[in-house]
Amino acid sequence: MNRYVRLLGVVSLAALAVGMVEARELRLASGAPPAHPASDPLYNSFAEFLPEETNGELTGLMIGPEVVNIGTVKQALQSSLAEVGNLLPLFVPADLPNTALMGDLSFLATTPHAMGAAMTEYVVTCGECQAEFKTMGGVFVGAGSSDVYVLLTTKPVNSLADMKGLRLRSGGAPYARWAEKLGAAPAQVPVSDQFEAVSQGVLDGTMASISDLISYRLIDVAKYIIDVPLGTYHTTSNFTVATTAWSELTPEQREGFARAANKSSALFTQSWGYDRAASARQAAVDAGIEVIPASQDLLDATNEFRFSDIPDAVALAESQLGVTDAADKIARFQALVDKWTAITAATEGDVDAIAAAVQTEVWDKVDWSTYGL
Numbered sequence: 145m146n147r148y149v150r151l152l153g154v155v156s157l158a159a160l161a162v163g164m165v166e167a168r169e170l171r172l173a174s175g176a177p178p179a180h181p182a183s184d185p186l187y188n189s190f191a192e193f194l195p196e197e198t199n200g201e202l203t204g205l206m207i208g209p210e211v212v213n214i215g216t217v218k219q220a221l222q223s224s225l226a227e228v229g230n231l232l233p234l235f236v237p238a239d240l241p242n243t244a245l246m247g248d249l250s251f252l253a254t255t256p257h258a259m260g261a262a263m264t265e266y267v268v269t270c271g272e273c274q275a276e277f278k279t280m281g282g283v284f285v286g287a288g289s290s291d292v293y294v295l296l297t298t299k300p301v302n303s304l305a306d307m308k309g310l311r312l313r314s315g316g317a318p319y320a321r322w323a324e325k326l327g328a329a330p331a332q333v334p335v336s337d338q339f340e341a342v343s344q345g346v347l348d349g350t351m352a353s354i355s356d357l358i359s360y361r362l363i364d365v366a367k368y369i370i371d372v373p374l375g376t377y378h379t380t381s382n383f384t385v386a387t388t389a390w391s392e393l394t395p396e397q398r399e400g401f402a403r404a405a406n407k408s409s410a411l412f413t414q415s416w417g418y419d420r421a422a423s424a425r426q427a428a429v430d431a432g433i434e435v436i437p438a439s440q441d442l443l444d445a446t447n448e449f450r451f452s453d454i455p456d457a458v459a460l461a462e463s464q465l466g467v468t469d470a471a472d473k474i475a476r477f478q479a480l481v482d483k484w485t486a487i488t489a490a491t492e493g494d495v496d497a498i499a500a501a502v503q504t505e506v507w508d509k510v511d512w513s514t515y516g517l
Contacts, residue, residue: 168397170194170389172204173226175214177336180359181420182214182230186288186382186412193404198397204228215334217384222281227389231282231381234316239280241465242272243379246477248457250318250375251450254481256289256417257488257498259378260409262480263287265506267381270473274516283385283516285405288413289378290353291421293319295370296362297349298342300434304441313338313350315377321456322374323351325449326442339365353377355420357428369428372438372446376417382409387516395512402507410499418493 172191176182191204212220217229218236237244246263253259264287267273277284301307307326314320314330323330330351333341338356341347343365350356351374357363383405390398429435438446454474461467487505491497 171227173207173212173229181415190408197404198400221386231384247379253376254485258484260289260413261484283390285383286409293374296366301370311348319351355424357424398512
């Protein structure tokens with residue numbers, strides 16, 4: 145009898161072991177420091193949602209920014225160091241030209257939730273975007289958005305004239321073009337390096353989310369917030385899955401992955417676009433950082449750029465990146481922005497309702513047996 149009980153125990157343990165082996169642990173890289181919303185809530189919440197939405201079949205192992213930072217996500221995915229990563233298309237425009245094109249509409253942004261949702265629907269339904277992700281070796285599973293960018297500087301900007309020669313960190317082509325148009329000197333510096341560049345006087349400031357004051361410790365070096373509206377940073381690929389890893393998942397697992405990613409992306413935008421921005425602004429005031437409203441001539445120059453830049457963006461996309469029909473693609477994205485501005489406004493800021501709307505309008509229409517493959 146004891147032998148029979150022991151045999152049952154061995155069989156049970158073997159069955160349990162088989163079940164444990166079947167659970168797939170994905171290597172996750174947010175590319176961001178712990179204080180950044182791309183880390184928490186984006187990837188931290190995703191690590192919680194993933195097993196819940198896949199019946200425990202998928203879990204995540206977090207890889208820190210000391211191993212994979214925001215500038216090395218593409219390489220990490222291609223080498224399989226990471227299997228899921230927070231990729232910024234504006235960092236790799238040659239690989240993702242049709243996707244990065246939407247970043248050129250930063251200055252036409254409405255609200256963060258609308259921009260994140262519009263970007264998500266655009267890429268999911270854009271055949272050329274899907275093809276370029278496939279060529280790069282990744283699968284797009286959702287976007288998010290920052291708050292409206294401002295200038296964080298060590299020098300005051302009280303008029304348009306003060307922009308002349310100002311050395312500013314740029315996070316992408318549209319910001320660089322704006323800075324050059326207004327007489328400043330933009331520099332392509334990784335977001336993780338902006339603290340050092342500003343603290344050492346290499347840069348006079350950055351065009352960034354105000355939450356970078358906390359996320360990247362700029363509160364220790366910035367002296368001024370210049371409240372000039374520079375649009376949102378919405379050209380993100382929050383969860384980019386290495387094609388090899390994606391192909392090994394079942395359609396049901398991919399669907400559950402997307403549900404988890406969608407919920408996390410909504411939380412991310414709420415944090416980055418709203419909550420952290422408000423907290424960072426208050427922290428800046430408490431720290432004695434001076435807030436300077438944009439002068440009228442600075443606002444006028446920015447508004448002029450907002451509309452005059454679109455033809456330039458089209459020309460550059462077609463001549464330098466090989467994008468075809470760029471004007472039509474921009475028009476389609478603008479229509480999606482209008483659509484999602486209305487949808488998100490109707491939710492009155494309910495994050496769960498926004499996530500549910502994106503799930504219904506975008507992800508529930510995907511064929512998970514073929515998407516990304």
